[in-house]
Every structure is written in structure tokens, then in C-alpha cells.
Amino acid sequence: MLRVQISQLNRVLARSYATAAPPHALVFLEHRQGDLDSASLSALTAASQLGGQVTGLVVGSPEEVPSVVEKARRLNGLNTLLHCASPQYSTPLPETVSPLLEKLLSQNSPFTHVVSAHSSSAKSILPRVAAKLDVPAVSDITSLEHDAASGSTTFTRLIYAGNAISTVRASSSIPIKFFTVRSTAFAAAGAGDAAESEVNALDSVEVSDVPTEHISTSLTKSDRPDLGVASRVVSGGRALKNAETFQSTLYPLADALGAAVGASRAAVDAGYADNSLQVGQTGKVVAPELYMALGISGAIQHLAGMKDSKLIVAVNKVSASLQHCQTPVIRLQDPDAPIFQVADVGLVADLFEVVPELVEKLKQ
Amino acid sequence: MRPSAVRLLNILVPIKRAVDYAVKIRVNPEQTGIDLNVKHSMNPFDEIAVEEAVRIRERLKDAVKSIKVVTIGPPKSAETLRTALAMGADSAVHVEIPDSAPSPEPLGVAKTLKALIERQKEGVDIVILGKQAIDDDAGQTGQMLAGLMGWSQATFASKVEVNPEQKVANITREIDGGLEELRCKLPVIITTDLRQVQLLNEPRYASLPNIMKAKKKPVEKLTAAELGVDITPRLETIKVTEPPKRVGGGKVANVDELLAKLKEAGFTGKRA
Numbered sequence: 001m002l003r004v005q006i007s008q009l010n011r012v013l014a015r016s017y018a019t020a021a022p023p024h025a026l027v028f029l030e031h032r033q034g035d036l037d038s039a040s041l042s043a044l045t046a047a048s049q050l051g052g053q054v055t056g057l058v059v060g061s062p063e064e065v066p067s068v069v070e071k072a073r074r075l076n077g078l079n080t081l082l083h084c085a086s087p088q089y090s091t092p093l094p095e096t097v098s099p100l101l102e103k104l105l106s107q108n109s110p111f112t113h114v115v116s117a118h119s120s121s122a123k124s125i126l127p128r129v130a131a132k133l134d135v136p137a138v139s140d141i142t143s144l145e146h147d148a149a150s151g152s153t154t155f156t157r158l159i160y161a162g163n164a165i166s167t168v169r170a171s172s173s174i175p176i177k178f179f180t181v182r183s184t185a186f187a188a189a190g191a192g193d194a195a196e197s198e199v200n201a202l203d204s205v206e207v208s209d210v211p212t213e214h215i216s217t218s219l220t221k222s223d224r225p226d227l228g229v230a231s232r233v234v235s236g237g238r239a240l241k242n243a244e245t246f247q248s249t250l251y252p253l254a255d256a257l258g259a260a261v262g263a264s265r266a267a268v269d270a271g272y273a274d275n276s277l278q279v280g281q282t283g284k285v286v287a288p289e290l291y292m293a294l295g296i297s298g299a300i301q302h303l304a305g306m307k308d309s310k311l312i313v314a315v316n317k318v319s320a321s322l323q324h325c326q327t328p329v330i331r332l333q334d335p336d337a338p339i340f341q342v343a344d345v346g347l348v349a350d351l352f353e354v355v356p357e358l359v360e361k362l363k364q
Numbered sequence: 365m366r367p368s369a370v371r372l373l374n375i376l377v378p379i380k381r382a383v384d385y386a387v388k389i390r391v392n393p394e395q396t397g398i399d400l401n402v403k404h405s406m407n408p409f410d411e412i413a414v415e416e417a418v419r420i421r422e423r424l425k426d427a428v429k430s431i432k433v434v435t436i437g438p439p440k441s442a443e444t445l446r447t448a449l450a451m452g453a454d455s456a457v458h459v460e461i462p463d464s465a466p467s468p469e470p471l472g473v474a475k476t477l478k479a480l481i482e483r484q485k486e487g488v489d490i491v492i493l494g495k496q497a498i499d500d501d502a503g504q505t506g507q508m509l510a511g512l513m514g515w516s517q518a519t520f521a522s523k524v525e526v527n528p529e530q531k532v533a534n535i536t537r538e539i540d541g542g543l544e545e546l547r548c549k550l551p552v553i554i555t556t557d558l559r560q561v562q563l564l565n566e567p568r569y570a571s572l573p574n575i576m577k578a579k580k581k582p583v584e585k586l587t588a589a590e591l592g593v594d595i596t597p598r599l600e601t602i603k604v605t606e607p608p609k610r611v612g613g614g615k616v617a618n619v620d621e622l623l624a625k626l627k628e629a630g631f632t633g634k635r636a
Contacts, residue, residue, distance in 0.1 A: 094519075120520060120539045121539065123507070126507075137470070138599065139503055166601060168601050169599065170599055173598070211549040257633065275557070290626075313622065344625075345614075345616055346613075358622070
């Protein structure tokens with residue numbers, strides 16, 4: 001209790017003697033196989049919008065870090081690049097990476113914001129660190145605005161499966177503001193030739209007696225573009241019947257368009273497609289140039305994951321989609337699948353006839 | 365009653381009462397939040413967490429000593445606790461907050477859970493949470509709790525195998541682009557992903573006899589103050605608004621018209 005009062009007192013004193021610290025963001029830059037994740041590049045763009053210094057942090061194994069640093073140092077918008085290599089970071093577990101971040105953020109830290117992509121790795125690590133530092137975190141933001149005078153940052157983010165936009169303010173009483181960034185809401189930062197950031201190595205914080213051991217990683221191999229960043233997505237739902245028809249129907253179309261393949265939760269639950277392909281509130285959020293929804297009725301949770309796509313094309317048989325409408329009342333009033341309410345181009349037809357024809361004509 | 369000599373593990377499952385996933389929500393006219401006068405139910409990910417806890421006991425039998433569910437919420441959250449008890453949990457804790465109080469943030473919830481864990485005389489070996497609540501979509505509580513406790517964490521778990529003798533759990537987690545397997549020393553914090561539904565089937569429906577039995581199971585009531593935690597939100601919600609409406613662009617009659625529309629928007633075949 002006493003400690004709380006003292007810290008509050010300190011905060012009041014600090015505020016009365018100094019103006020708000022200028023924003024200085026620490027961006028957690030993720031990488032895989034020597035390449036920076038494009039979602040992290042979107043996080044960098046968001047960090048730049050705070051209007052202050054931006055420092056990047058690359059953590060990884062001694063083999064990976066040098067090549068990633070080489071690429072990261074040329075990124076636009078980055079003033080400083082910190083890197084830290086240790087065999088302990090080769091598969092970055094929250095239990096091993098958190099202590100490094102805690103150290104970096106606690107000793108007279110210049111950082112006012114900690115920024116990352118809303119990726120599975122960052123989502124696992126950063127809330128753990130935020131809790132240790134006793135600060136709240138803001139997830140999956142779609143826009144931000146920093147008020148340098150008051151030291152407060154205002155974010156917008158989607159809640160209720162994207163059906164409402166919440167505007168939240170983190171005031172200067174939150175000394176370090178943690179947030180993750182929805183990558184589809186920010187363009188990826190590019191690499192410039194001229195600008196090179198100052199590069200500094202950090203000592204790793206070795207954790208003895210780590211309670212968690214990494215056993216294995218298995219990545220879904222695909223020649224198609226990554227779902228999260230693809231400019232075109234072809235997505236299938238329950239109407240695809242089974243895993244074989246899902247693949248034999250959708251993959252040729254995806255290949256003809258150079259598109260990534262996605263799936264509705266119904267298709268994933270039924271085992272037609274891998275979980276990693278799921279588009280929706282609980283899967284990936286995508287905003288490609290073109291989203292083709294095939295045999296997807298368009299549950300709220302699915303729409304949450306794709307409705308920011310530029311052009312939405314839906315092919316659905318109404319009769320099939322009707323079976324999945326939740327209430328009989330809606331069925332009577334609106335003979336359409338909900339997907340047609342958001343689709344820019346809709347075609348009511350049997351997708352097993354439409355898709356092969358499309359593939360054939362696209363190849364011409 | 366089962367013999368208790370060899371039962372070892374105590375499982376805690378935090379759950380949340382949320383607006384039902386199928387409800388089309390509406391923002392209130394004051395733009396302070398959404399209209400909450402709608403159907404609520406247990407957060408779907410938490411259902412999976414409860415189901416997983418019950419299945420761990422079904423697999424390990426007497427190695428699991430207790431399954432306790434906890435919720436932090438308004439008086440009506442008691443119904444959600446009863447649902448979890450009917451699914452197979454043994455006892456419940458309700459950290460009650462007034463209807464008028466704002467919903468606590470993940471950090472406040474994590475602190476409350478930490479205080480609760482510290483009160484359990486026999487300790488807690490496994491905490492299973494949903495990976496996110498479908499109302500605030502934050503997805504932070506489990507990780508924050510793991511940080512506060514300094515425990516092993518396995519987020520987005522799709523498969524959990526507990527070895528009670530060695531006090532470890534082998535957990536497969538969903539990561540971007542694939543799967544990862546971890547071996548976590550107990551105590552561990554697990555957050556559930558959807559795949560569990562697929563692999564282990566849907567969370568069970570509570571049968572009527574189980575619903576009746578659940579009414580007799582103990583529910584402890586507490587307040588955040590009694591636990592010595594402050595759950596006042598620290599982020600200020602300025603407003604809640606409707607997202608821009610997307611209007612459908614109408615239909616086409618056949619594939620050729622569809623292709624024409626695609627071409628018009630600049631989409632052609634890959635090589636074209």
C-alpha cells in the first residue's frame with residue numbers, strides 16, 4: 001500500500017517538474033529465416049507515427065542476427081537498431097526473451113512505447129513483459145495519435161469481432177505504452193539506401209532453469225503467398241465438402257490468380273483446411289486487394305477477418321448458404337447469404353461449376 | 365467420493381461472461397459502449413478451456429484433484445460459473461463487481477487471478493484460459509498472469525498432454541504458419557486455441573442431472589478489495605463507434621460477367 005502511494009507521489013512530482021517525455025518507441029522486429037516479417041514493418045510504420053525517436057530491436061540466435069541486422073539497419077524510420085544474440089533466443093520463448101525486454105525497459109529506460117506486430121510470437125511475449133512492468137497493453141490497433149504535450153496516446157481498435165471501433169487513451173500516467181499493430185491497417189516500412197541507423201549490440205540476459213523447453217516447430221510449407229500479407233486471397237467454406245475437393249477446387253484458382261488460400265472456420269473445423277488458413281476473428285485478419293469467398297455464407301466472425309478487403313467477390317449457392325443462417329426469421333426476410341451484403345461482386349451459382357470455368361478463362 | 369490420496373493436480377480455469385458470439389451487436393447512442401441488453405454466454409474459448417480441464421481429469425483420473433473455475437464479473441456472471449460447474453468443474457469463485465463498474469482490463473484480471481492462486485492452500489498446478497475474449501478481443505490475460513507468476517506459459521494451445529508424475533505438460537501450440545511443441549514444467553499457464561475443438565470435439569453440453577448437481581457445488585464470493593487488488597481500468601475509453609458500413613455491390617449473372625468485373629478492377633490471371 002505504502003509503495004503504491006510513494007510511486008503515485010513520484011509520478012505527481014515528476015509531472016510537475018518536467019514536461020512529458022518525447023515519444024521514443026521500441027519496435028520489436030520479428031524475423032524468420034533471415035528475413036524481417038512484413039507485419040513488423042507495419043509495426044514500424046505505426047511507431048513512426050508517434051512522431052519521436054524509433055529504436056528497433058532484433059533478438060535471435062547468433063547465426064541469424066547478423067544478416068537480419070544488415071537488412072534492418074536500412075529500414076526507413078528507424079533511428080537506432082539494437083540487437084541481441086544468444087543461443088537461448090534461437091526459438092524465442094516468452095520465458096527467455098521477457099527478461100531481456102524487462103531489463104531494457106526498466107533501467108532509466110528512454111522508451112515511452114513498445115510496439116510490435118499482432119503476431120503469435122509478440123502476442124505471447126509482450127503482455128508478459130507489460131505485466132511485469134505493471135502497465136496495461138493495447139492489442140491490435142488500427143490507428144494512433146500521440147499528443148506530445150500531454151504524453152498521452154490515443155488508439156483505435158476493433159472490438160466485438162470488428163463490429164465496433166473503440167477509441168482508447170493511454171495517459172502519461174502509463175509510463176510505457178505497449179501496443180500491437182494490425183498489419184493490414186499500416187503500410188509496411190520500406191528500406192532506404194541513404195538512411196542507416198546506428199547499430200548497437202546488447203548483452204543477452206541468460207535465464208537459468210527455464211521452465212519451458214522448445215521441442216519442435218513444424219511450418220506449413222506452401223509455394224503460395226503468405227495469407228497474412230497476400231494481395232489476393234481465395235477462401236473456401238463448408239460448401240467445399242471435404243479436404244480433397246477443397247484442394248482440388250481452390251488451389252488451381254489460387255494458382256491462376258497468384259493468390260493465397262484461406263478458409264472459413266466452418267471449413268477448418270470440418271477438417272477441410274489447416275487451422276493456419278483460417279480467416280476471421282479467431283484466425284487471421286486479412287485485407288487484400290481481392291478477396292474471393294467461395295462457398296462461405298459469411299458469419300460475423302468470418303466477416304471480421306476480411307471485410308477491409310478492397311474488392312470482395314462471393315460465389316455461393318443460396319440454397320446451401322441458407323442452411324447456415326442462424327435464425328429462421330432472417331431466412332424468411334432475406335434470402336441471401338450474409339456474404340452478399342458485403343460482396344462487391346456476387347454470383348449465385350454452384351461453385352463446383354463456376355471455379356473450373358473461372359480457372360479456364362483466367363488462363364486464356 | 366473418490367479417494368484423495370493419489371490425486372495431485374489442481375486446475376484453475378478462469379472464465380468470462382460475454383455477449384453471445386452469434387449476437388449482432390449494436391453501439392449505444394451515447395457511444396460509451398455497446399448495448400449489453402442481449403444474450404450473454406460463456407466466452408467460447410473459455411468453454412474450450414473448461415472442456416480441456418475436464419478432459420485432462422478424464423484422462424488422468426485420480427491424478428487431478430480439483431478443477432476450480434473463477435470469474436470476475438457482475439452478479440449475472442454467476443450463471444456462467446454454474447454452466448462451467450455443470451460441465452464438470454468442482455467448485456467456483458466469483459469475484460463480483462457491481463453492474464455499474466467498468467469491465468476490468470486484462471492486467472487487473474491477471475492480478476486478481478494471481479491473488480486467488482496465492483490463496484489456494486494446495487496450490488495451483490495448471491491454469492487454463494481462453495486465448496482471448498470475444499468482446500474486447502485483447503488476448504492478454506494468460507500471458508500477463510504467467511508474467512506475474514513467473515510461470516511457464518503455452519499460448520494458443522491446440523493439444524495438451526499432462527504427465528502428472530514428472531510434473532510436465534507437452535503442449536502443441538498454433539503459431540503463425542504452423543505448429544510448435546513445447547514441454548512446460550508445472551505449474552503452467554495454458555491458453556486454448558480453437559483446434560482443440562477440432563481434435564477433441566466440441567465442448568460438452570451440460571446434461572440436466574449435471575445442471576442439477578451443479579446447483580449444489582460450492583461457489584465462493586469475493587470482491588477485488590478482499591483480494592487486495594485494484595481492478596480500475598487504466599486505459600480510458602473515449603468512445604465506441606460503429607465501423608463504416610460496407611455496401612454490397614450487387615450480383616452478376618455468370619462467370620463471364622464476373623471476369624469482366626475482375627478485369628475492370630485490374631485483376632487478371634497471374635501471367636497476363
